[in-house]
Amino acid sequence: MLRKLLIGTALASGLAFAAHAEDVKEVQMLHWWTSGGEAAALNVLKGDLAKEGFAWKDVPVAGGGGDAAMTALKAMVAAGNYPTASQMLGYTVLDYAAAGVMGDLTETAKKEGWDKSVPAALQKFSVYEGKWVAAPVNVHSVNWLWINKAVMDKIGGTEPKTFDDFVALLDKAKAAGVIPLALGGQNWQEATMFDSVVLSTGGPEFYKKAFNDLDDASLKSDTMKKSFDNLAKLVSYVDPNFSGRDWNLATAMVIKGDALVQVMGDWAKGEFHAAKKTPGTDFLCYRFPGTDGSVIYNSDMFGMFNVPDDRKAAQVALATATLSKSFQSAFNVVKGSVPARTDVPDTDFDACGKKGIADLKAANDGGTLFGSLAQGYGAPPAVANAYKDVVSKFVHGQIKTSDEAVTELVKAIDDAK
């Protein structure tokens, strides 16, 4: 009995060993792209890898912001059970890289020419101490207006070029009995809108100093105070039930024509597409007034972990496929974002996508491509969340004046640094 058992065990472990000696033809991928459009976008990648003979092992952890997925990832990494790759955002990649668990893709990067094609601002997050640790999948930009064209025509509005134009447009909508501004009263949505307000109020230099460099003088400045005043002005145009609303419900208000405009990142476009709306005829996409020429971005990245040697081939295949031009185009057309490399042809994209690609290229060349603080690309999570707290408390009235908001912002950021 015992001998049989021993032989069995020996055989099994022998088999396992034999299997280990060869490369594992499987990609293990942790992500939170579980909603319809996102899952469809990811299927493109699955297909590309299947062609090269790599199986796909999904580790989906639902939950839009990825909090649940990040908690799961923390547990997997703590247990030494690294996935091949994981969807990650901004500073998380650097945190894990500092903890020494990320792999090294520098060879692949060199071969594929990522250094030249991926915007420098993104490389800040995908390259750690000279080593490529993540493959950026897309670039979202935050400073967009999404406008219902039918409502726009009804009130006779035109594209607002300055913040004052924008306020005048909102006034027109109000007079016509439409909800002027669709906003979801959750802290990240409010802060995402405020990113654009600050860029519009203070200009590119100011945004960079305040929200990327966290410069004390800029955070304390009158320009910041003015930005809070402008935010308060915008908030006066939302409907009374906005608190706690999900972003896609706010987008739905614009799609249905209940509201004129939403300030949201380009993932909102996915909702318009899902509702079978076309840009130009059903809805309009403009840059947030006064921010044309600059792009506030966030980006989804596939962080590559330091997996055992037998799984490295699969990882390299995944990374190569992720940043291949064909995938970048196919994926981002579906997802609503723009490619993470600037040399992808824009032929398959719609009007908004084409504008997004051109803007990204111009911003990259002109040095006006900035990380979004609300989306965790401006500063580490502790600071970004402290910022969201202050903006949200200002919008909902716990913080009553712009003066107080500025003091609180400086205090909260200092505290979190």
Added chain:
Amino acid sequence: MSTVATSQIKLTPEHARPRASVRSRLQDALPKIVLAPSFAITIVFVYGFILWTIYLSFTNSKTFPSYVITGWRAYQRLWGWTFDTDPPSSWYTSITNMGIFGFLYILICLALGLFLAILLDQKIRGEGMLRPIYLYPMALSFIVTGVAWKWFLDPGLGLEQTLHQWGWTSFHFDWIKNKDFVIYTVVIAGVWQASGFIMAMFLAGLRGIDGEIMKAAQIDGATTFQLYRRIVIPLLRPIFLSAFIVLAHLAIKSYDLVVALTSGGPGGSAWLPSNFMYEYTFKRNEMAVGSASAVIMLMTIVAIIVPYLYSELREKPR
């Protein structure tokens, strides 16, 4: 060889006894053996991790646990936030909400549970059907309760909208959107869920009261109110205590209800300490501060449970 054989033969009469004693010893040990795994699991995964959390709260842990002791820094920050009232810091909001929620939730659940139990105890028809109806909400998870009440209380979807459609257009109820009142909607949802369960506890207690005492009191001319005030409620004292303990720990560990109902509320105004702990540990990568807040929550529970255990254990020898 032969000596061994003879000695074995000599032992034959007593041969059965050691065998039996092994067996009975095994029988004695069996409960311990069976319990050992779960005991070990509890020791490691409950008490071990409590100690670990306490340890982490004194370190400089950020994204990942770190083992460098940095003293009371996390507690000092929490202590500082405790007095940040204008504008309220997240921690101040969390603990004041805990006070409001805990107090009202426990009080209303106890009062409502007792009231319903007394009504149901009047030997009415259809009690068998009514009881599960009240008890049923307890079978739902907090997430379901939270989402259902979120829709019901939303002025654009639920109660207010419906009443407006029926013609009562002046009706106004937007607590769930109001930073000052949102915590009371959490109380409403929580009470709806738990009061039926508390009712069942009280009902069991009422059924346990000796009918003779009641009759004796009635003969002495006690009114119904006096009967309940002077006799029934004092006799229900142990039930009050158990119900209080159940409710207190439900209140302190409430997390999912707030998340489902308001996702934190306008500007974080519905946070409870458990939300604070999760936010800081997992979303803001301030594990030390998160651990410190968890330790403070534990202390709160200990402050409630220990006097209870003390009184329970003291009564035993009598």
